Amino acid sequence: xxxxxxxxxxxxxxxxxxxxxxxxGLDAQKRLRGSRVLLVGMKGxxxxxxxxxxLAGVKALTMLDHEQITEEVTRSQFLIPVxxxxxNRAHASLERAQYLxxxxxxxxxxxxxxxxSDDFFLQFDAVCLTCxxxxxxxxxxxxxxxxxxxxxxxxxxxxxxxxxxDLGVEHEFVEEKPKMVKPSQEISDGPEAKKPxxxxxxxxxxxxxxxxCQLKDALENLLKRTPNDYFLLQVLLKFRTDKGRDPLPECxxxxxxxxxxxxxxxxxxxxxxxxLLPDDFVSWCFSEMAPVCAVVGGVLxxxxxxxxxxxxxxxRNFFFFDGIKGSGVVxxxxxxx
Amino acid sequence: xxxxGSLRKELAEAVASSRVLVVGAGGIGCELxxxxxxxxxxxxxxxxxxxxxxxxxxxxxxxxxxxxxxxxAQIAKESVLKFCPKASITAYHDSIMNPDYNVEFFRNFTxxxxxxxxxxxxxxxxxxxxxxxxxxxxxxxxxxxxxxxxIKKGVTECYECQPKPTQKTFxxxxxxxxxxxxxxCIVWAKYLFNQLFGEEDADQEVxxxxxxxxxxxxxxxxxxxxxxxxxxxxxxxxxxKDWAKSTGYDTVKLFNKLFKDDIKYLLTMDKLWRKxxxxxxxxxxxxxxxxxxxAESCDSKAEFTVVGxxxxxxxxxxxxxxxxxxxxxTLRARxxxxxxxxxxxxxKDDPPSMDFVTAAANxxxxxxxxxxxxxxxxxxxxxxIIPAIATTNAVIAGLIVLEALxxxxxxxxxxxxxxxxxxxxxxxxxxxxxxLDPPNPNCYVCASRPEVTVKxxxxxxLVQTLxxxxxxxxxxxxxxxxxxxxxxxxxxxxxxxxxxxxxxRKCLVEFGIRNGSxxxxxxxxQDYTLxxxxxxxxxxxxDIEFEVVGDAPEKAPQKLTEDxxxxxxxxxxxGAQPSTSxxxxxxxxxxxxxxxxxxxxxxxxxxxxxxxxxxxEQEDDHIRAKRMRxxxxxxxxxxxxxxx
Numbered sequence: 015x016x017x018x019x020x021x022x023x024x025x026x027x028x029x030x031x032x033x034x035x036x037x038x039g040l041d042a043q044k045r046l047r048g049s050r051v052l053l054v055g056m057k058g059x060x061x062x063x064x065x066x067x068x069l070a071g072v073k074a075l076t077m078l079d080h081e082q083i084t085e086e087v088t089r090s091q092f093l094i095p096v097x098x099x100x101x102n103r104a105h106a107s108l109e110r111a112q113y114l115x116x117x118x119x120x121x122x123x124x125x126x127x128x129x130x131s132d133d134f135f136l137q138f139d140a141v142c143l144t145c146x147x148x149x150x151x152x153x154x155x156x157x158x159x160x161x162x163x164x165x166x167x168x169x170x171x172x173x174x175x176x177x178x179x180d181l182g183v184e185h186e187f188v189e190e191k192p193k194m195v196k197p198s199q200e201i202s203d204g205p206e207a208k209k210p211x212x213x214x215x216x217x218x219x220x221x222x223x224x225x226x227c228q229l230k231d232a233l234e235n236l237l238k239r240t241p242n243d244y245f246l247l248q249v250l251l252k253f254r255t256d257k258g259r260d261p262l263p264e265c266x267x268x269x270x271x272x273x274x275x276x277x278x279x280x281x282x283x284x285x286x287x288x289x290l291l292p293d294d295f296v297s298w299c300f301s302e303m304a305p306v307c308a309v310v311g312g313v314l315x316x317x318x319x320x321x322x323x324x325x326x327x328x329x330r331n332f333f334f335f336d337g338i339k340g341s342g343v344v345x346x347x348x349x350x351x
Numbered sequence: 352x353x354x355x356g357s358l359r360k361e362l363a364e365a366v367a368s369s370r371v372l373v374v375g376a377g378g379i380g381c382e383l384x385x386x387x388x389x390x391x392x393x394x395x396x397x398x399x400x401x402x403x404x405x406x407x408x409x410x411x412x413x414x415x416x417x418x419x420x421x422x423x424a425q426i427a428k429e430s431v432l433k434f435c436p437k438a439s440i441t442a443y444h445d446s447i448m449n450p451d452y453n454v455e456f457f458r459n460f461t462x463x464x465x466x467x468x469x470x471x472x473x474x475x476x477x478x479x480x481x482x483x484x485x486x487x488x489x490x491x492x493x494x495x496x497x498x499x500x501x502i503k504k505g506v507t508e509c510y511e512c513q514p515k516p517t518q519k520t521f522x523x524x525x526x527x528x529x530x531x532x533x534x535x536c537i538v539w540a541k542y543l544f545n546q547l548f549g550e551e552d553a554d555q556e557v558x559x560x561x562x563x564x565x566x567x568x569x570x571x572x573x574x575x576x577x578x579x580x581x582x583x584x585x586x587x588x589x590x591x592k593d594w595a596k597s598t599g600y601d602t603v604k605l606f607n608k609l610f611k612d613d614i615k616y617l618l619t620m621d622k623l624w625r626k627x628x629x630x631x632x633x634x635x636x637x638x639x640x641x642x643x644x645x646a647e648s649c650d651s652k653a654e655f656t657v658v659g660x661x662x663x664x665x666x667x668x669x670x671x672x673x674x675x676x677x678x679x680x681t682l683r684a685r686x687x688x689x690x691x692x693x694x695x696x697x698x699k700d701d702p703p704s705m706d707f708v709t710a711a712a713n714x715x716x717x718x719x720x721x722x723x724x725x726x727x728x729x730x731x732x733x734x735x736i737i738p739a740i741a742t743t744n745a746v747i748a749g750l751i752v753l754e755a756l757x758x759x760x761x762x763x764x765x766x767x768x769x770x771x772x773x774x775x776x777x778x779x780x781x782x783x784x785x786x787l788d789p790p791n792p793n794c795y796v797c798a799s800r801p802e803v804t805v806k807x808x809x810x811x812x813l814v815q816t817l818x819x820x821x822x823x824x825x826x827x828x829x830x831x832x833x834x835x836x837x838x839x840x841x842x843x844x845x846x847x848x849x850x851x852x853x854x855x856r857k858c859l860v861e862f863g864i865r866n867g868s869x870x871x872x873x874x875x876x877q878d879y880t881l882x883x884x885x886x887x888x889x890x891x892x893x894d895i896e897f898e899v900v901g902d903a904p905e906k907a908p909q910k911l912t913e914d915x916x917x918x919x920x921x922x923x924x925x926g927a928q929p930s931t932s933x934x935x936x937x938x939x940x941x942x943x944x945x946x947x948x949x950x951x952x953x954x955x956x957x958x959x960x961x962x963x964x965x966x967x968e969q970e971d972d973h974i975r976a977k978r979m980r981x982x983x984x985x986x987x988x989x990x991x992x993x994x995x
Binding site for chain 1 (some may be wrong): 353354355356357358359382385386389390405406408409410412415416433434435436494495658659661662663722725731736737738739740741742743744745746748749751752753754756767769771773774777779780781782783784808
């Protein structure tokens with residue numbers, strides 16, 4: 015698991031991480047420093063998450079991706095240099111990723127995650143999947159859940175994006191709360207002297223626990239009151255399973271037709287009206303939009319940091335982003351309250 | 352429908368042919384540049400006056416360690432070109448407030464995006480964009496919180512439509528006589544630095560304030576005290592720096608004066624200590640000879656923690672005194688080296704400067720029975736450091752581009768203000784979009800004929816004060832020209848150097864200004880005219896030189912809550928303001944009270960440096976010259992000031 019209390023933080027680290035240590039504290043930084051993370055899928059979203067984790071100062075990050083670079087990817091992936099001789103997405107991203115922070119061990123692996131043995135995953139403290147099929151995500155989540163490995167998933171479809179987290183049944187974390195100070199010492203004139211003051215400079219750590227369900231359960235709960243984005247996710251995951259890829263701009267006519275078809279199937283099978291996901295959704299879910307990757311990658315990256323550092327309440331368990339409305343919602347699905 | 356990537360063809364074309372300006376290449380700026388080029392923007396101008404520091408590297412990902420010291424704008428451009436060589440980027444290592452960047456310059460752009468960390472520059476760009484009628488996307492982050500908003504002349508509020516909370520200041524007597532919080536001691540220590548080594552400032556006195564109204568049983572007594580001390584010479588007459596020089600900056604003498612004699616003097620003002628715990632003076636010999644094992648330190652955290660950062664240790668009393676002595680000696684030597692009229696500028700990244708403030712502040716904290724603070728914490732407060740991480744900036748920069756795309760689609764009406772929370776609100780929203788407000792018809796910047804009323808004592812306020820503290824600092828002008836509406840068009844202040852120098856030290860009354868007078872103030876660069884109505888007033892509170900009618904009265908510092916709909920610190924200043932609009936955010940209620948208590952992780956002390964008086968830094972080995980040309984240093988970590 016996470017190697018805690020790895021002795022002293024070096025001068026170099028203290029200087030570089032100064033502004034974040036001032037935010038989340040030294041203990042959190044040390045836990046990050048001892049964490050190993052697996053990141054699957056190095057398209058636009060993957061690049062953002064990689065950047066965020068490397069800058070945060072994890073111990074090691076493995077970028078796993080079996081796919082080749084395509085022209086589409088260079089539009090939303092800033093780690094791959096234009097003149098790269100590497101063909102594989104993970105390997106092409108390696109050099110620039112390492113430059114982000116030489117203190118992190120960054121590795122690239124071009125195998126297909128489907129072919130990895132169970133043991134492979136056990137070396138990591140957190141696993142983050144992007145570009146994976148629904149079944150694959152469910153399978154890996156089950157494995158992680160069993161071994162107390164923090165599990166994350168995320169994807170971007172055009173203007174939309176989502177993240178999911180399964181931090182296990184008993185995820186422990188701390189929150190920093192201000193201390194209340196009794197008014198004995200500094201007695202100034204006036205009635206305020208009697209009230210306990212919040213000392214703005216003194217805080218205390220409060221321990222808490224949060225419980226997460228598995229992805230399988232989260233995806234099998236389709237209720238009327240779930241947000242549109244959740245249905246959209248179901249539709250897009252089904253498309254990915256059926257076609258083995260995501261909707262492509264150059265195939266817009268056929269793909270949008272298929273999307274509408276899948277939408278009807280998904281909603282009908284639950285006895286729900288297709289009004290819940292109006293037709294125009296097809297206009298907004300093609301390709302990966304760079305700014306949406308930035309937003310979703312920022313949220314996802316921060317969730318991983320929180321989970322590894324065990325500091326601050328994690329979002330439970332989905333985050334849905336709609337780039338058109340500018341809304342970002344955290345929803346709890348599949349968890350029995 | 353034809354798609355280019357995710358975008359509709361027409362939008363993709365508008366994006367490719369637009370020309371945009373990014374102001375700032377720091378935390379938000381780096382992320383923003385990346386998002387822009389990946390979204391298909393080609394013609395980008397980026398401007399930043401700063402150079403790269405090692406503490407930037409945890410989030411300004413376009414920079415590496417080898418770039419420390421180099422121009423942010425320049426290196427940002429080079430890094431971006433590596434993954435997007437087709438982008439056409441022009442980098443300026445310069446201040447956006449330089450008059451070269453006039454209205455014509457701004458008119459070149461389809462839109463402007465701010466990635467700034469200080470209010471002065473934001474005000475300035477706000478006015479330039481209004482003058483040029485170019486849409487502006489404004490943004491800010493602090494810790495886990497962030498905000499994006501869109502400003503379009505005539506359609507939305509401008510940046511200055513709603514008064515922003517003014518920078519927190521402390522009364523002089525709190526700093527000099529009755530500190531009750533560590534921050535008071537830290538401010539005192541910074542004043543002391545200036546009094547001893549830097550630019551002496553009448554508003555930064557460190558000696559006991561004999562005119563403290565709280566101290567006197569009878570009003571006459573206060574006057575008597577003040578008179579007495581003047582004759583004394585010790586306390587008032589001789590400037591602190593001159594006194595120090597006369598003793599050769601003798602550490603022991605200095606220590607005993609500041610931490611013993613002055614404290615003893617305070618003790619004689621017994622009314623102050625009727626309900627407060629009285630300060631306990633320190634004597635150098637006693638402190639220096641403390642037996643460590645029997646140390647009577649009030650500080651309970653004196654044990655060393657090996658696993659912590661070196662800077663996070665809290666020193667014991669003796670070590671503080673030693674540190675004080677050491678840093679005084681170092682600074683004295685540095686000052687001597689520079690020659691006769693030399694002055695040092697305080698810099699949080701300069702170890703002796705930081706040591707000095709840490710030691711002096713802690714000694715004072717001890718005297719006033721406060722828990723001492725580590726250097727790490729003192730640096731945060733003294734340097735006004737805003738904690739910052741990559742992910743917050745990444746999210747905000749993403750949102751900026753999404754707003755930009757709406758503007759380019761011609762759908763400004765769909766633009767929103769978006770807030771990033773640390774935790775979801777009761778409606779589960781982590782990102783909260785809100786409708787934009789229409790312009791404030793009484794805005795003193797964007798109204799058709801802006802006007803304000805200011806209360807002051809015309810017999811006391813100097814022309815210099817009007818220029819620096821009122822027109823520049825309060826009303827955001829950079830180079831004001833002021834005419835008196837007296838029928839003769841008398842010119843009071845000219846932005847041309849030297850023209851009205853002679854007026855500076857005169858009081859307003861000497862120019863016939865009195866109750867009801869009107870001053871026409873122009874900043875031609877900003878294409879901004881403000882009519883200032885004068886109301887003569889003789890009973891303003893102590894330490895207050897002027898008051899803008901209509902401003903909220905000075906109140907307790909706005910604690911930063913976890914609900915960014917109320918407050919956001921943008922870099923070094925309090926940027927966003929609680930929205931007073933009734934506009935509904937989608938179907939939700941706009942202002943929702945957060946469950947969270949005020950975060951202690953983010954400092955709620957945000958103060959702009961009083962820079963007008965500050966000389967430009969000398970090219971000095973110890974103080975890296977980070978800025979090329981500065982009217983108002985746009986450094987994220989501006990110094991704390993407290994206006995007396």
